[in-house]
Amino acid sequence: MKNLSSAVCVLIFFALGCNSSQVPNHSSNIRQQSSRQQARTTQAGATSQPFDYYLLNLSWSPEFCHSHPTAAECAQHRAFTLHGLWPQNNTGPYIENCTDAPGPQDPSAYSDIYPDPGLLRHEWKTHGTCSGLSADAFFNLARQAVQSVTIPAELSTLDHPTSMPPAQILDLFAKTNPSFPPESLALSCGNNYLTAIEVCMSKTLQPIACGAIRTCRANTVRIPPPR
Template sequence: MKLKLLSITLLLTLAACKSHAPDASGPGTAIDPPIRPNPRLAAATGFDFYLLNLSWSPEYCHSHPEAAECASHSTFVLHGLWPQNKDGSYPQNCGNGPGSQTGPDASRFSDIYPEPGLLEHEWRTHGTCSGLSANDFFSAARSAYQSVKIPSQLTNLSSQTSLSPEQIAALFTQATPGLSRESIAISCGHNYLTAVAICLNKSLHPIACPAVRSCRANSVRIAPPR
């Protein structure tokens, strides 16, 4: 994605968005989103499912403390809700999507995107492929994000620890009823945790991930919030 960005912080943040597949090296009942999804979600066409990417903020903030997200010392933050296909491909930059000319109202979504430039990027690159208006798309992204409970073992982390990808996934399935191991992909870089991704259907309920690679490291180092 060759975008001319206004700040180096945003440029570095977007680098993680170049590939939807997590680095291969190195949520009984489905989850009910706390905000009722727009009914047009399920009717969206042009892709098969969504990938909800939750970035592990401490890893990014370790080298980019000036980033807007780092001021709150968060753990997992919303990177994006990305339309995906079962064959591993994904649509991008569908500029003729509903509302693509006006874009999202950044003030409505500052809770999930404190950096307006990232919000605009996520809309242009991914949201325009959803079949939704900009504000509907980010309302859906917020709903999906809030439906996943972050494990207390990670929110209360005070020092660096190491866990296997299976152990990290297990923490999420224990914290969020209805979330299965098959719905989760762990992303790592240089054996450090960088993100957790969750595969969702078009109604924002978890599904088994098709064609989404996960971290292959035996043990992943997890940096604490700063």
């Protein structure tokens, strides 16, 4: 009878374990490892978004300030002001609103490129969160991008309204920035007014040929001077 009891215990041990509290729960460990791996994968995805290049958009302030005269940048009478550094794909729409990561702790540290803190917050939430960078790293990169572009004197010192074909404006930028491939430059316009110059850049801010982006198709654009 004793041998039978031992035999039964052996069978139960292999099935469940005679003292199940001392048997390692391998399935639970596997689930925990899987959950940790999934968490690491999710975290990595939140900080590394796939995109091909950056589009630097420099807004022509006089045109913007015509309809937004009380905006913070308008009191400074700038020629071009940073609108954004936008992660882009070679094909398809740009990515946006990628994570809920917080913006910079001190937005005023970037007032030289973003006089309006509201625009800074918008740009971080919509575009910066897709860069894979922290907020401070992203806005420091944006500052470097702005500083790498030389504005043609014909526009930076403009003191009267003028008109130019888009190709002429792009040619001015190409001549003033000779290291930029002509294919890296694009122009935006609205109602036949200049609205922005755009530069396509690699993730290390090297000017590169643009992907599929919209360009101004006007024959001539009007350019109001900074006031």
